Amino acid sequence: MTKRFPDRPVTVDEFAEWNTRALARQSVSRRSMLKAAVAGAGGVAVAQFTLANAAFAAGGGTAGSAGVVVSGRHLSFVPASDGLLRPAMAVTAQLVSKTGTLPHHLRAWVEVGTAPGHYGDCHEADIQHLYGQYAIPGGPVSSQFYVKAVLTGLRPSSFYHYRVRLSDGTVSGDAHFTTAPATHGHDLRPPKPFTFTAFADVGTNTAPTDPKWAWGQDPASVTGAGGVWPAGVFDDNYYNAADPVAGTNGTDRTPAVTQTSLMATQNPVFTLLAGDICYADPDGSGLPADDSAVPGTPPGKNRYNPYVWDVFLTQIEPQAAFTPWMFATGNHDMEPLYGNTGFLGDSPNHGYGGHAKRLDMPDNGPHTCPSVYRFVYGNVGVLSVDANDLSYEIQTNTGYSGGAQLRWLEDTLREWRRGGLSDTVDFVVAFFHHCAYSTTNNHASDGGLRDKLDPLFSKYQVDLVVQGHNHLLERTDPIRYGRRTRPAPDGSTIRPADDGVTYLCVGSGGRPRYPFRPAPSPTAPPPPGVTPTGPQLLPEGQRYRGYQPAGGANTAENNTENVVNSYVWSKDGTAVNASGYPQGTKVPEVIEWSQVRYDDYAFIAVDVVPGRRGHRTTFTVRTLADALPGSGEPYTEIDRITFERTAGRSRIRTIERPGH
Numbered sequence: 298m299t300k301r302f303p304d305r306p307v308t309v310d311e312f313a314e315w316n317t318r319a320l321a322r323q324s325v326s327r328r329s330m331l332k333a334a335v336a337g338a339g340g341v342a343v344a345q346f347t348l349a350n351a352a353f354a355a356g357g358g359t360a361g362s363a364g365v366v367v368s369g370r371h372l373s374f375v376p377a378s379d380g381l382l383r384p385a386m387a388v389t390a391q392l393v394s395k396t397g398t399l400p401h402h403l404r405a406w407v408e409v410g411t412a413p414g415h416y417g418d419c420h421e422a423d424i425q426h427l428y429g430q431y432a433i434p435g436g437p438v439s440s441q442f443y444v445k446a447v448l449t450g451l452r453p454s455s456f457y458h459y460r461v462r463l464s465d466g467t468v469s470g471d472a473h474f475t476t477a478p479a480t481h482g483h484d485l486r487p488p489k490p491f492t493f494t495a496f497a498d499v500g501t502n503t504a505p506t507d508p509k510w511a512w513g514q515d516p517a518s519v520t521g522a523g524g525v526w527p528a529g530v531f532d533d534n535y536y537n538a539a540d541p542v543a544g545t546n547g548t549d550r551t552p553a554v555t556q557t558s559l560m561a562t563q564n565p566v567f568t569l570l571a572g573d574i575c576y577a578d579p580d581g582s583g584l585p586a587d588d589s590a591v592p593g594t595p596p597g598k599n600r601y602n603p604y605v606w607d608v609f610l611t612q613i614e615p616q617a618a619f620t621p622w623m624f625a626t627g628n629h630d631m632e633p634l635y636g637n638t639g640f641l642g643d644s645p646n647h648g649y650g651g652h653a654k655r656l657d658m659p660d661n662g663p664h665t666c667p668s669v670y671r672f673v674y675g676n677v678g679v680l681s682v683d684a685n686d687l688s689y690e691i692q693t694n695t696g697y698s699g700g701a702q703l704r705w706l707e708d709t710l711r712e713w714r715r716g717g718l719s720d721t722v723d724f725v726v727a728f729f730h731h732c733a734y735s736t737t738n739n740h741a742s743d744g745g746l747r748d749k750l751d752p753l754f755s756k757y758q759v760d761l762v763v764q765g766h767n768h769l770l771e772r773t774d775p776i777r778y779g780r781r782t783r784p785a786p787d788g789s790t791i792r793p794a795d796d797g798v799t800y801l802c803v804g805s806g807g808r809p810r811y812p813f814r815p816a817p818s819p820t821a822p823p824p825p826g827v828t829p830t831g832p833q834l835l836p837e838g839q840r841y842r843g844y845q846p847a848g849g850a851n852t853a854e855n856n857t858e859n860v861v862n863s864y865v866w867s868k869d870g871t872a873v874n875a876s877g878y879p880q881g882t883k884v885p886e887v888i889e890w891s892q893v894r895y896d897d898y899a900f901i902a903v904d905v906v907p908g909r910r911g912h913r914t915t916f917t918v919r920t921l922a923d924a925l926p927g928s929g930e931p932y933t934e935i936d937r938i939t940f941e942r943t944a945g946r947s948r949i950r951t952i953e954r955p956g957h
């Protein structure tokens with residue numbers, strides 16, 4: 298529920314009045330006035346509307362009299378405080394008009410029924426306004442409108458149609474979803490097998506640009522191209538020309554869009570996105586928004602384009618309007634433009650106020666952490682963790698929860714592994730952004746995540762960790778208390794209760810890829826006292842099903858078990874860096890756990906087969922590469938592991954510690 302501040306606008310009508318007053322207070326030039334009103338008039342609003350209108354029409358929408366369209370519909374689960382899913386569904390969509398405003402007294406409903414054209418139930422929706430002002434004197438105001446409803450009174454495991462209707466006669470196209478199964482524990486009939494999908498670091502392949510207007514220019518005088526938001530800054534289209542998938546001669550130039558579409562082939566019951574959602578903030582350090590130096594970034598600021606969200610929400614709508622999308626927050630999701638609640642004047646602490654309005658993250662986590670929550674689907678418990686609270690690499694938000702997140706995580710894991718839900722939850726998945734375990738050159742492992750989460754996840758037997766931040770695909774062997782327990786190559790069956798936690802980085806969601814850590818050199822030194830020899834001196838290479846290193850294994854690149862050249866972020870030596878945020882230091886490390894390595898675009902599909910109490914239950918993780926060069930296929934399975942547990946028997950009776 299949105300907190301209401303009496304002196305700040307909430308409804309559309311309140312906003313219209315507030316905006317008029319705010320503009321009247323600015324004793325500034327016509328130019329600044331136009332900047333402040335940029336969201337309400339001119340090229341941006343028209344471009345927004347053109348995009349939204351195309352999606353609205355493609356989805357079967359019917360226009361009403363007010364010139365408003367409904368776009369970017371997406372669904373979210375509605376879990377209770379213990380994580381069990383209510384027979385309900387949260388629906389959010391965007392409302393867009395050519396003028397950038399909405400008519401007074403506009404109302405909205407979401408209609409629900411069991412067949413298209415037959416909508417028996419009508420839920421009044423809340424129309425919420427999201428706006429924020431750039432950190433520039435007299436800077437522009439970003440403005441967007443969202444319609445939100447929670448559909449309650451549904452039945453479990455049931456199929457529903459829905460549509461959004463506005464009071465001016467506007468009606469969205471039909472969409473549909475299936476509610477989650479009731480969670481009975483294992484004494485009753487177990488839920489049917491199901492699949493979910495996951496990725497991270499997605500972004501868009503279409504930049505919202507305004508070619509008719511640029512910062513510092515009088516809009517009336519601008520006629521040529523140029524634009525305040527040039528291509529390749531706020532979109533993914535800065536791929537390396539040599540990238541075999543997204544590069545100049547690549548097999549898929551738009552991997553973010555393609556992979557979202559490919560998910561439909563897997564019929565997922567939900568999708569996880571482990572942070573770095575759309576890159577409206579391409580700098581990703583949570584600093585105040587300032588586009589005055591675009592394409593450069595002013596010191597101590599981040600660039601920001603709120604309309605990237607419009608592109609992203611229309612991009613995912615063909616999937617997300619039909620199956621819940623559950624989000625965790627990455628470093629590019631810290632948006633201080635909106636403060637914590639989406640109201641101007643809030644201290645820009647974590648900057649998740651925009652997400653509160655654009656998305657529907659469940660509110661069953663610690664009350665200070667809007668992107669931390671839990672839900673249970675069938676026999677799988679899912680935890681959304683906010684890595685920004687724990688990171689040593691990017692410390693803008695580090696520690697903002699004051700420890701509340703970790704306390705909540707342990708309480709939840711205790712409930713799922715030792716308490717009342719331990720008969721129900723067989724598999725536990727945690728998803729978050731910065732990697733506890735990765736060897737990628739750009740960010741590698743974050744000691745803040747590893748130090749805090751590895752002991753907790755080892756103790757309570759988390760099965761799978763889905764991470765992002767590093768733009769490639771990497772899977773570890775199972776790890777307990779910081780140590781690999783066994784090798785687990787492609788095709789392995791893993792018993793997490795004995796073997797430990799598997800960490801997957803799926804930052805391969807569409808944003809331009811990163812390389813693995815290069816060969817040891819003065820700029821990429823090995824740890825002190827380590828003298829690499831033989832294959833260790835070769836560049837760190839890839840390893841996945843079907844991969845053939847040029848020249849043969851261990852002659853052209855080191856894709857062996859002995860990766861000597863990774864690093865982990867430490868909090869030691871933390872200092873404010875040149876970009877203006879506090880950052881820790883890189884500590885080189887030798888690692889033994891990097892098992893699968895694919896340096897292009899991929900997502901995972903997880904097939905869960907629940908079982909009757911005492912019988913086998915499995916959880917199979919398939920890694921699907923997008924347009925693998927040479928395959929000629931839309932996607933290719935490049936790795937598969939299966940976790941195995943005994944259904945209803947995942948309660949931990951004694952907590953093991955290292956050395957036991």
Ligand SMILES: [Fe+2]
Nearest residue numbers: 498573766808
């Ligand atoms: Fe990213």
Ligand SMILES: [Fe+2]
Nearest residue numbers: 573627628766
């Ligand atoms: Fe990131």
